[in-house]
Amino acid sequence: MTPSLQRYHSLSIVLHWSIALALLFMFASGLYMVNADISKADQYRVFQIHKASGVVILWALILRIGTRVFTQAPALPDSLNPQQVFKAKLGHIFLYVALVTMPLSGWLMVSASPFGLPTFVFVDWIKWPHIPGVARNKTLQVLANNVHWITAAILATSIVGHVGAFLWHKKKHNINLISRMWWNKK
Amino acid sequence: MKTPVNSSFLNRTFSMGMLMSFFIALYLSLATTVVQAELKSSHQSGSVAFSGQHAGMNFEGKFERWEATLTLPPQSNPSIIATFYMSSAKTGDSIYDSTLPEFDWFDVENHALGKFVSTKIEMTEEGYQVLGDLTIKNITQPVNFMLIDSQDQLSTSFGINRLDYKIGWESDPDAEWVSKTIFISMVINK
Numbered sequence: 001m002t003p004s005l006q007r008y009h010s011l012s013i014v015l016h017w018s019i020a021l022a023l024l025f026m027f028a029s030g031l032y033m034v035n036a037d038i039s040k041a042d043q044y045r046v047f048q049i050h051k052a053s054g055v056v057i058l059w060a061l062i063l064r065i066g067t068r069v070f071t072q073a074p075a076l077p078d079s080l081n082p083q084q085v086f087k088a089k090l091g092h093i094f095l096y097v098a099l100v101t102m103p104l105s106g107w108l109m110v111s112a113s114p115f116g117l118p119t120f121v122f123v124d125w126i127k128w129p130h131i132p133g134v135a136r137n138k139t140l141q142v143l144a145n146n147v148h149w150i151t152a153a154i155l156a157t158s159i160v161g162h163v164g165a166f167l168w169h170k171k172k173h174n175i176n177l178i179s180r181m182w183w184n185k186k
Numbered sequence: 187m188k189t190p191v192n193s194s195f196l197n198r199t200f201s202m203g204m205l206m207s208f209f210i211a212l213y214l215s216l217a218t219t220v221v222q223a224e225l226k227s228s229h230q231s232g233s234v235a236f237s238g239q240h241a242g243m244n245f246e247g248k249f250e251r252w253e254a255t256l257t258l259p260p261q262s263n264p265s266i267i268a269t270f271y272m273s274s275a276k277t278g279d280s281i282y283d284s285t286l287p288e289f290d291w292f293d294v295e296n297h298a299l300g301k302f303v304s305t306k307i308e309m310t311e312e313g314y315q316v317l318g319d320l321t322i323k324n325i326t327q328p329v330n331f332m333l334i335d336s337q338d339q340l341s342t343s344f345g346i347n348r349l350d351y352k353i354g355w356e357s358d359p360d361a362e363w364v365s366k367t368i369f370i371s372m373v374i375n376k
Contacts, residue, residue, distance in 0.1 A: 044241035118284040
C-alpha cells in the first residue's frame with residue numbers, strides 16, 4: 001500500500017511561497033505608488049516595476065494552477081468535518097479567482113490607459129503586449145481600475161482568512177496544515 | 187657656348203603663369219562659394235535633437251534620419267527646408283521609443299514626415315534670424331529661431347509647445363507628466 005501524500009508537489013510549494021512574497025510586495029508597492037507623497041519620477045518608476053511584477057505573477061499563477069491540476073494534492077486531514085472541508089474549498093476558490101483577477105484587471109487597465117505606455121518585464125527584450133482592441137478606452141480603464149482595487153480588498157481579506165484558518169486549526173485542533181505546503185522531515 | 191637669355195620672353199611667360207594661377211584660384215574660390223550658397227546637410231553631417239521633461243526627469247532624443255537644404259544670405263532667395271522622418275526619433279529609452287510612434291504622439295503611420303520651411307531669413311551679427319513654418323502631424327505652426335553661425339557650424343535651439351501639434355493631446359493634455367515645451371536643437375556642420 002502506498003503511503004498517503006503528505007505535501008504538495010515541490011513546484012507548488014515553491015510557487016505558493018514565492019507568490020505569497022510577491023503579493024506582499026504588490027500590495028505595498030500598489031498602495032505606495034498611489035498614496036505616498038513622492039515625486040512623479042519615483043511614482044513613474046514604481047508603476048513600471050509594479051506592472052512588470054504583475055506580469056511575472058500572472059505567469060507564476062498560470063504555472064501554479066497547471067501544477068495543481070496535473071499533480072496530486074494531499075488529502076485534507078480526516079479530523080476536519082464536511083462543513084470545514086467545504087469552507088476550505090470555498091476559501092481556496094475565492095483566493096484563486098481573486099489572484100487571477102488581480103493581474104488580469106491590471107493588464108486591462110494598462111492596455112486601456114490613455115497613456116498607452118508599454119510594459120517591459122524588467123528587460124528591454126521582454127515586451128508584454130497590450131490586450132488588443134481596448135487602446136485608449138477611458139471607460140474600460142476606469143472599470144478595470146475599480147475591479148483592481150475591489151479585488152485587492154477581497155484578496156487581502158481572503159489571505160487574512162487563509163492565514164486565520166491555519167492558525168485557528170493549529171490552535172483549536174492541533175492540526176499543522178502548513179506541513180502540507182512545506183518539505184517534511186523524513 | 188651659352189645661349190643668350192631673352193629676359194622679355196621670361197617675363198611674359200612668368201606673367202602668363204601668374205595670370206593662369208589667378209584664374210584657377212578665382213575659379214576654385216567661386217566654386218567653393220557656390221557649394222556654400224546651397225548647403226546640404228543630413229543626419230550624416232549634423233544632428234537634430236529634441237528634449238523635454240517626463241515625470242520631472244529630463245529626456246532627450248534625436249532624429250536618426252533627416253535632410254536639410256540651406257541657402258543663406260547674402261545669397262538671393264535665402265531658404266531653409268528641412269525634412270525629418272518621425273519614425274527615426276529615438277531616445278534610447280525603450281518605453282519612450284515604443285510610445286513615440288503611436289497615434290497620440292507622433293502618429294508615424296499617418297504622418298511619416300515632419301517638415302520645416304523658412305519664410306524669412308535675415309542676417310545678424312551672430313548668424314541668421316529665421317522665421318518659418320514647422321509641420322508635424324500635418325499641423326503647421328510658425329516658429330522663429332536664431333541660427334548661430336560659428337566658424338564650422340550652424341546651430342540653433344528653440345522650444346515648441348507639443349500641444350500645438352496635438353502631440354500627447356489625449357494622453358497628457360494638462361502636461362501633468364510630459365512637459366508642454368519640447369526643445370528642438372539642430373547642428374549643421376559646414
